[in-house]
Amino acid sequence: MRAVTPFLMFQGPPARALDLSLTLPGAHLLHRQDTPEGCVQLAGLDLSGQRVRVTDSPLPHAFTFTPSTSLFLDCDSREEFDRVCAALGAGGEYLMPPGDAGFSTRFAWLNDPHGVSWQVNLPA
Template sequence: MRAVTPFLMFQGQAGAALDLYLRLPGARLLHRQDTPEGRVQMAELDLSGQRVRVTDSPIPHAFTFTPSMSLFLDCDTQGEFDEVCALLGAGGTYLMPPGEYGFSARFAWLNDPHGVSWQVNLPA
């Protein structure tokens, strides 16, 4: 096996999701190919060393993202934690709001405005 890469499939929101994720600290776009209609055919970004692939599905489907699969983000500082939570949480929904839950210095679990679930952690 060569690599395991998270793959996020959207229905028309991949471009907006990429714009949001590229505002995260340490994020950079590695590749993006759009369809003639302007939808994301395939993109790959690097989130602090983790490659993530993103696409707009060319086929409509009746499912979306679920919190049972999430991206877990460890932050280096309280400021970075606050920045990430503010960025991803704006327009999203908190499953566990930023707080101290006893297993780390700070933690939050949220669904971003595009439905992708993130666990944001500041280790103790």
């Protein structure tokens, strides 16, 4: 096996979700291939060393993301933690608001406005 890569499939144009991901520290776009209609056929992101693939489903489907699968981010500072939570949480929904979770200095679990679930952590 060569690699295991998280794959995020959106229903509807994921361009705004890509833009949001690219605001994270250490994130950059590896490649992006669009369809003639302007949908993302396939894009690759690097999120601080973790590669993630993104696509816009060409077919309608009856499922979306679930918080049981999430992207876990470790932040380097309180300022970075606050900035990441503010960016991902704007228009989204907190499952666990920022606070002391006992296992870290600060922790938050949220769904961004595009339905992707994120756990944001500031290690002790």
